[in-house]
Amino acid sequence: MTTRRSPGLRPLTQVNRRRSTAGSGAEDLAETRIATVLGLKQFTQRPVRTLLIKGLAGTGKTIVALEILKAAGKGKGAYISSRVPKELLEEHIPAMKETLDNQDFLDIRLEDATSVLDFVMQLTEPKKVRTIVFDSWDGLAKELDQKERLRAEKTLMALANNSGAQLIFVSEEPGATTIDYLVDGILELLRVEEQDRAVREFIIHKLRGTKIPQHKYLFTLLEGKFTFFGPYAIPDYSKIGKFAQRPDIDGSYSFGSGALDRLFGGMIPGSTLAIEYDENVPYSALRTIELPPIINFLSMGRSAILLPLPGANDERTNSILTRVLGESAVADRLRILNVVRTSDLQTTSLPKSATPNEIHELVTRETTRLREKSKDRSVLLVKSVSALENLFASDLDSLLEVTSQEIITLAQSHDAHILFLPKDSPIRSRILSMSSSYAKLFVRDGTVLMFGVKPHTGVYALQHLEDPTSPSLTQLV
Amino acid sequence: MSATSETEDFPTTFANAVHGGLDKVLGESGAAAVLSHMKMTSSLPDPAEFHRKLLALFGEKATLSLERAIVKDLVRRLKWALELLSIEGPFNFSATMLKIQRSVKA
Numbered sequence: 402m403t404t405r406r407s408p409g410l411r412p413l414t415q416v417n418r419r420r421s422t423a424g425s426g427a428e429d430l431a432e433t434r435i436a437t438v439l440g441l442k443q444f445t446q447r448p449v450r451t452l453l454i455k456g457l458a459g460t461g462k463t464i465v466a467l468e469i470l471k472a473a474g475k476g477k478g479a480y481i482s483s484r485v486p487k488e489l490l491e492e493h494i495p496a497m498k499e500t501l502d503n504q505d506f507l508d509i510r511l512e513d514a515t516s517v518l519d520f521v522m523q524l525t526e527p528k529k530v531r532t533i534v535f536d537s538w539d540g541l542a543k544e545l546d547q548k549e550r551l552r553a554e555k556t557l558m559a560l561a562n563n564s565g566a567q568l569i570f571v572s573e574e575p576g577a578t579t580i581d582y583l584v585d586g587i588l589e590l591l592r593v594e595e596q597d598r599a600v601r602e603f604i605i606h607k608l609r610g611t612k613i614p615q616h617k618y619l620f621t622l623l624e625g626k627f628t629f630f631g632p633y634a635i636p637d638y639s640k641i642g643k644f645a646q647r648p649d650i651d652g653s654y655s656f657g658s659g660a661l662d663r664l665f666g667g668m669i670p671g672s673t674l675a676i677e678y679d680e681n682v683p684y685s686a687l688r689t690i691e692l693p694p695i696i697n698f699l700s701m702g703r704s705a706i707l708l709p710l711p712g713a714n715d716e717r718t719n720s721i722l723t724r725v726l727g728e729s730a731v732a733d734r735l736r737i738l739n740v741v742r743t744s745d746l747q748t749t750s751l752p753k754s755a756t757p758n759e760i761h762e763l764v765t766r767e768t769t770r771l772r773e774k775s776k777d778r779s780v781l782l783v784k785s786v787s788a789l790e791n792l793f794a795s796d797l798d799s800l801l802e803v804t805s806q807e808i809i810t811l812a813q814s815h816d817a818h819i820l821f822l823p824k825d826s827p828i829r830s831r832i833l834s835m836s837s838s839y840a841k842l843f844v845r846d847g848t849v850l851m852f853g854v855k856p857h858t859g860v861y862a863l864q865h866l867e868d869p870t871s872p873s874l875t876q877l878v
Numbered sequence: 879m880s881a882t883s884e885t886e887d888f889p890t891t892f893a894n895a896v897h898g899g900l901d902k903v904l905g906e907s908g909a910a911a912v913l914s915h916m917k918m919t920s921s922l923p924d925p926a927e928f929h930r931k932l933l934a935l936f937g938e939k940a941t942l943s944l945e946r947a948i949v950k951d952l953v954r955r956l957k958w959a960l961e962l963l964s965i966e967g968p969f970n971f972s973a974t975m976l977k978i979q980r981s982v983k984a
Contacts, residue, residue: 513907514907514911515906515907515910515911515914516911517911518907518908518911518912519911519914519915521911522911522912522915522935523915525935526915526934526935545905545907548905549905549906549907550905551905552903552904552905552907552908553904553905553907553908555903555904555905555908556904556905556908556911559936559937559940560935560936562937562940563935563936563937563940
C-alpha cells in the first residue's frame with residue numbers, strides 16, 4: 402500500500418453553513434457571529450462582542466481572526482495590522498485574499514496609540530463597521546505603560562459597546578494581561594503533539610453568556626481556512642444513498658471509500674490491514690471503516706466474510722448492507738460469523754466450547770464456499786480480534802497461532818484481510834508485526850482521529866459528512 | 879464663588895479640565911484621540927456641541943462618566959466643593975458648564 406495525499410478533501414459543513422448565513426438578517430447579529438464561527442451559536446445567550454485570540458506564533462490566530470472578519474460581510478470589517486503589510490499577509494494566507502480585499506486594511510506599524518484610537522473612532526462612529534481585528538494588539542499595547550494600556554483598552558470597549566462593532570484582539574502574550582479581564586471571550590490556540598503528530602487545538606477560556614458544552618476543540622487550517630471539529634456524531638443511517646462502486650486501483654482492491662483509498666492507496670491482494678482502536682472509539686466510527694470494503698467487494702461480484710466486533714448488531718449490519726446492495730448479494734456472497742453468539746455456533750455445527758482451531762476451520766470452509774461464488778475467486782475477510790480474544794481469553798497462544806497461520810495463508814492468495822484490534826490486545830504487537838498495513842483510531846476532544854502507521858500518514862478527523870456508511874476524512878494541518 | 883486660578887481664564891481652565899477629565903478615564907492616548915477626532919485639539923467648542931460629539935462616539939452611559947470626570951476636574955481646578963453641583967445621577971453637562979461659567983464671572 403502507498404500513502405496518497407488528499408487533494409480532493411472539501412471543507413467541512415460548518416464552514417459552508419456559516420457562509421450561507423454571514424452578512425444578512427437576524428443570523429448576522431454581532432453577538433452571534435463569534436459564537437457561529439466557533440460553532441457555539443446555539444449556546445449563546447448574551448452578547449459576545451469582544452474576543453481575545455491568544456497563542457504562540459504559527460498557531461493560526463490570524464486565520465481564525467480573518468474567519469470572524471469574513472463573517473462580518475463585505476465592506477463591513479476592518480483589519481488593523483501592527484505586524485505585516487497587506488501584500489505580505491495575502492501572500493501568507495492566499496485563501497483569505499478576498500476577505501482582506503473586501504475589508505478596510507489599516508497598516509499601523511508606524512503609528513502611535515492616539516492615531517490608532519482615532520482610526521477606530523473613525524470606523525465606529527458611523528456605526529457601519531461590524532468587526533475590527535487588531536493583529537496584534539500586543540504590538541501596540543506593549544508601547545504603553547500598564548495604566549495607560551488599561552485605559553486605552555477601556556476606550557476601545559466603550560467604542561465597541563456604543564457602535565455595536567465587535568473587536569477581535571490577537572495576542573502572542575502567553576500570560577494574563579489587562580485585556581483578559583475586559584473582553585467577553587478568550588480563545589487560546591495551541592499546537593500539541595498527539596502520537597508523534599502535530600494537531601491544532603483551541604481552548605475556550607471564557608465566553609460570557611454562553612454555556613460552553615466543551616472547552617477544547619480540534620481544528621485544521623487545511624487550504625488556509627479555519628475548520629473546527631465538533632464531537633463525533635453517529636451517522637444517520639436513514640440517509641443511506643446509492644452506493645457508487647469503486648473499481649480496483651492499479652491492481653489493488655478499493656476500500657469502497659474515496660477517503661480511505663486516498664489515505665492507504667487501496668488493499669493489495671494478499672495483504673493484511675490492522676486497524677488498532679482505543680476503547681473510547683465509538684462502534685459506528687469503526688463500522689464506517691468496516692462496511693465500505695465489504696460493500697465494494699460485494700458490489701464488484703466478490704465475496705466477503707465478517708467476524709463482527711463485540712456488541713455489533715448483526716441484524717442492523719445486515720439491514721444496512723441489504724439496503725445498499727439488495728438482498729441477493731448479501732444472502733449469496735456475505736457470511737457474518739458472530740463467534741460470540743451461540744446461535745451461529747449451532748448453525749455451523751460447532752460445539753459451544755469451540756477452539757480457535759475450530760473457528761479457523763469454519764472460516765476456511767466458508768472462505769472456500771464463498772470463493773466459488775466470487776466473480777474472480779477473491780474473498781475479503783474482515784475480522785474482530787477482540788471478539789476472538791473474549792472467546793478464547795484462556796487460550797490466547799492458540800488464537801495467535803491460528804491468526805498467524807491465517808495471515809500467512811492469505812498472503813499467498815488473492816484475498817484481502819482487515820483485522821480490528823483493540824489497543825490493549827495482549828497479542829497486539831505480534832499481529833502488528835505480521836500486518837502489511839497498520840492504522841490507528843483514537844479520540845481527542847470528542848473527535849475521532851485516524852492515521853496510518855504503516856504507511857506513515859498525517860492525522861485525519863473522521864466524520865460522516867455525506868454517506869453514513871462511508872467515512873469523511875479531513876486532514877489536520 | 880470665584881475662580882481661584884489667577885493665571886487662567888475660564889476657557890483655558892475648561893480646556894485643561896476637559897483634557898484632565900478625559901485623561902483620567904481614557905488615558906492620555908484616548909483623550910488625545912477623542913480631541914483629535916473631534917477636531918478640538920486647539921480650541922474647545924461650546925459644551926453642548928462637545929456633549930453631542932461625545933454622545934455620538936461613546937453613547938449615553940460612557941458620555942455621562944466622561945462628563946462627570948471633566949466636571950470633577952474643573953471643580954478641583956477651581957477649588958470648589960463638588961457638593962455644590964449635583965452630578966451624581968444623570969445631569970445636563972451643558973447647563974452645568976454654563977452655571978460654573980456664570981459663577982466664575984460673578
